[in-house]
Amino acid sequence: MNKLTGAKSEGDFSELTKRIGLTYRVTDEIAPFVSYAESVAAPSIGVEPERGEQIELGVKYQPDAFPALITASIYDLTKNNITRTNPATNLQETIGEVRVRGFDLEAKAELTPNWSLTAGYSYLDAEIVENGAAGNEGNRPYHVPKHTASLWVNYMLEGDGKRGDMTFGLGGRYTGSYYFNDENTVKTGSNFVVDAAFSYKVFENTSFEVNVSNLFDRKHIDYGGFGADFYNPGRSISATLRQTW
Numbered sequence: 001m002n003k004l005t006g007a008k009s010e011g012d013f014s015e016l017t018k019r020i021g022l023t024y025r026v027t028d029e030i031a032p033f034v035s036y037a038e039s040v041a042a043p044s045i046g047v048e049p050e051r052g053e054q055i056e057l058g059v060k061y062q063p064d065a066f067p068a069l070i071t072a073s074i075y076d077l078t079k080n081n082i083t084r085t086n087p088a089t090n091l092q093e094t095i096g097e098v099r100v101r102g103f104d105l106e107a108k109a110e111l112t113p114n115w116s117l118t119a120g121y122s123y124l125d126a127e128i129v130e131n132g133a134a135g136n137e138g139n140r141p142y143h144v145p146k147h148t149a150s151l152w153v154n155y156m157l158e159g160d161g162k163r164g165d166m167t168f169g170l171g172g173r174y175t176g177s178y179y180f181n182d183e184n185t186v187k188t189g190s191n192f193v194v195d196a197a198f199s200y201k202v203f204e205n206t207s208f209e210v211n212v213s214n215l216f217d218r219k220h221i222d223y224g225g226f227g228a229d230f231y232n233p234g235r236s237i238s239a240t241l242r243q244t245w
Contacts, residue, residue, distance in 0.1 A: 015049065017038040018037075018038050019036070019037045019038065020036050020037075021034065021035035021036075023060075028064065029061060029062055029063055029064060030059065030060070030061055031060045033057075033058055033073075034057050034058075035055075035056045036055050036056075037054050038051070038052065038053050039052035039053075039054075043083060044092060045093070048081045050080070050081045050082055050083065051079065051081065052077065052080075053077070053078050053079075054075055054077040057074055057075075058072055059072055066111065069108050069109075070107045070108075070109075071104070071105070071106045072104070072105050073103070073104050074101075074102070074103050074104075075100075076101050077100045077101075078097065078099045078100075079097070079098050080096060081094055081095075081096070082098055093134070095128060095182075096130030096131050097128075097130040097131075098128055098141055099126070099129050100124055100126045100144075101124075102122060102123055102124045102125060103123040104122050105120065105122075106119070106120045107119045107120070114155055114158075115154070115155055115156075116156075117153045118151075118152045118171075119150065119151045120149065120150050121147075121149045122147070122149070123147060124144060124145065124147075124148075128141055136182045136183060139182055139183065139184045140184060141179075142180055142182050143178055143179075143223075144178055145175050145177065146176050146177075147174070148173075148174065148176065149173075150171065150172065151172055152169060152171030153171060154168070154169045155168045155169075164200060164201030164203070165200075165201040166198070167199045169197035171196075172193065172194050172195070173195065174190065174191075175190060175191050175192075177189050177190050180223060181226075186224075186225030186226075188220065188223075188224075189220065191232070193214045193215075193216075193218050194215045195211070195213050196212045197209070197210065205243060205244045205245065206242070207242045208239070208240070208241050209239070210237065210239050210240075211238050211240075212235065212237050213233070213235065213236045213237075214233065214234060214235045214236065218232075219231050219234065220232055
């Protein structure tokens with residue numbers, strides 16, 4: 001109900017979505033896969049729900065030589081009737097249809113009994129396909145970078161009886177440039193930040209953990225171009241004492 005005009009709107013949001021996937025093991029190390037999925041979410045504006053459809057093709061590689069899993073996939077994702085907040089007006093509005101075609105690469109590996117790593121890369125070719133009177137067809141949706149990448153490395157130092165196991169972690173996150181608006185007139189540059197972590201096994205079921213986000217306190221404009229600029233979060237440190245049963 002619109003509280004200003006008193007107008008009422010209603011709709012039937014019950015809907016059936018489908019998901020299906022298939023993985024075929026070619027060898028003991030290689031397994032290609034394919035999946036299809038649909039999604040639906042209640043609308044924030046009007047009565048037409050947000051709908052999505054995704055097709056994904058990929059392959060998983062698990063070598064026999066050492067513990068690791070490498071996954072590569074391509075996908076085609078379409079969403080329509082997306083509700084977002086316009087950064088210039090701070091009001092909600094809908095986009096008719098957005099399409100994202102992309103490529104994902106992820107690797108997890110235990111290189112030695114002490115060293116392990118996790119790495120990932122994503123390429124996103126995003127496009128506004130339909131946007132009614134607002135136009136912008138063919139542009140990239142705002143806040144969607146074309147490239148993202150991350151790398152995390154852990155080193156575990158085993159305890160010697162007098163002290164517990166210690167794990168040291170260090171990693172980096174890269175985000176490519178992206179636009180601040182759907183008109184694609186204002187954008188930010190790419191950025192890279194480093195994170196770190198440390199954990200100590202106090203007792204069998206007790207651990208002490210310290211996590212540092214944005215270790216070197218690097219600053220970049222995360223959002224802006226409309227009279228004010230907002231920067232990314234600075235360095236943050238958290239400590240946790242964890243007990244499990």
